[in-house]
Amino acid sequence: MDTHLLENKIYLLSLDVDKTFLEESDNFSKTLNLLPENDRNKIQKYRNLDDQYRKLCSKLLQFYGISKITGMRLNKIIFKANQLGKPYLDNGRRVEFNMSTGISNVVMALYAAPDFHKIRPIGVDIIDLDEINSLEDIELLHDSFHEKEIILLESLTNIEEARQYACLFWTLKESYSKMLGSGLSTTLADLDYSSVPLPKNNKVYATSMHIKGRDCIVYIKQSTESNCLISVCIWSDNINPEVSELAIKISEVSDYLRTH
Template sequence: MNEIRPLPLPRTVPADVAVWWLDLDLQAPLHPSDLALLSEDERNRAWRFHRHADRVRAVATRSALRQLLARRTGRRAGELRFAANAHGKPELDSGAGIEFNVSHAGSHAMIAFSSGRPIGVDIECHAGAAEVRELGAHVFTRRERLVALRPGTAIDDFMARWTAKEATLKALGQGIAEYLQAISILPRSEVGEGYQVLHDRPEWGEIAVWPLDAPVGYSAALALQQEHPWAVSCPCSV
């Protein structure tokens, strides 16, 4: 049985932001009520997965997204329609002033909402991180490589920064591969204030990023584009 619950957020996250946490039973059969809420295209995409666990993640997460959006919009979950931007970030075709983002890894998923401000969320499983850690020189800026983001092992630090960068780029609606080195994620001196995001693109404005609580072996992050863009002068690749 899949379970969904609100996730406690850092104290500086704005009140209009909510994140829901899903615990997924990847061995359970697909639930007919979940499938019934999905569009034909969504069901077809789920059936293209070869592994049952991937189908469960796709169906359960999409069903939960539809149900949560239905509560916020007052519309029927099965009647909601989605569009996507050039990088594939989904949005409601009717707008409705609701921003959302979804991420899943292993047996967990997260769904984040905000009232109008672009939002991004990412969760990653540490399994296999020992291999991807060698990618640090290619995906992290020089400034990032000079300072640890969080205490713990090198893998903990790598995954914390990776999820923060991915959540940020998802909030911006930008491609991950193209812009990984366009931003630097650095620690702040203030406790509980999340991470510092530096970039040199005025059109992106200010971005707030926070680490989120996650089970052992996982890392998660939340990013929110602020209401009033500001120009940041930062040679992030240096």
Template sequence: MTHLFLSDITPLCNDSFFEFAYKGLPEDKKGKVDKLIFRKDKNLSVGSQFVLVYALEKQGYDFSRLIIKKKKNGKPYVENENVYFSLSHSGNMVLCGVSDFPIGVDIQEMTDYNPPVAKRFFKQNEQRAISAAENSEDKKNMFFRIWTLKEAYAKMTGEGLGGFRNFEVVPEKGLLKSLSELGCRLFEFESDEYKIAASSKDWESDVQIHRVDIIECISMIAKSNP
């Protein structure tokens, strides 16, 4: 089963709550937060860590016992359990995917559509799909739809942005073009002004998405790890 955990981390804008959450981080994670310049990035970093812990523990894993390492391409993985995860954040939202199979997730706040970005990272058919959209709002919608799907797949494989032009994702007639030849399934969701996508090698079950209250999440983890 593949699960997505979505959380609005806006409460971390409160200084007192941020400090409470920050103090509950492991020392290495505190160091990562300290290196960030902007408060928004610090909030997202802190929120991502807690949502990850919450998501894995909700799936029955003791996070304190998990050994998390990184591959040469920078993709994190769990060394001592058969569980996979992927993190993404944008705007004030954090997204974490957890599965028994390789997974990649992406979330993007739908800000302005930037044509040069599409030209740089998208293949010709993907660019044509955007150009064929009827108006600027539809073009923006198509751009972020394609972007999140591509990034979810690239995060699953560990290729990152550098692999964007190695494959294409073209939604056709409102449906997603099959990527079965690439050995994965792709899923799409929307939440307010955000596009969400997941790429999974789980062929048997659908993706379930869960809303996470960040205050409840952080408070629960802090109490269990005094």
């Protein structure tokens, strides 16, 4: 990814939370020290080491993605967050992004708008397919599903398929609510994704949808390698961006951040 700000494009960046790398010599503290002090402090507050690794990877990817796409140097990047915690780039407003943390991967979706008038909010979510493990897990989410989604789930005789659909609906709802920035305070049962098929073969499936008065494009991908589903939602409004996927290694991110 050498070109800065390829316009009207969505970048879907994923970074493997590589424990082996982070536990090697002092790689954890070296990469942690690449971040501003307030981020370092937040990461170190997590008691569980795995959570520290995930949050570290998420922040590294956030700085890396913005710097790579915009060409901004790290010390020029300023992040702020809306009232409900959705982070945004305070300077360089042509880029919208969102982050999600999975068990072994963190992802970032970025949209580089052609001009300031075409900026569109974006949301991303990653769900590990084991997170919804049984019929009881599906039942717990009952109130978040749309009646048409419930009809579809109840029609499935194969539990494995039902689990995958439940994960699909859940991640699509999260990415929509993260696009809005309202998070889970959105009424999830109002969102109907019963027409979205399960994605296959690691390919990104895209479809336009009219969701609660908004024209959106949803993108969904299943990664068989990391056993997860990733969904992206963008408020489309006459735009039709393509997705470019990039899998990045933590060593590459830390080398880049060290020199920018």
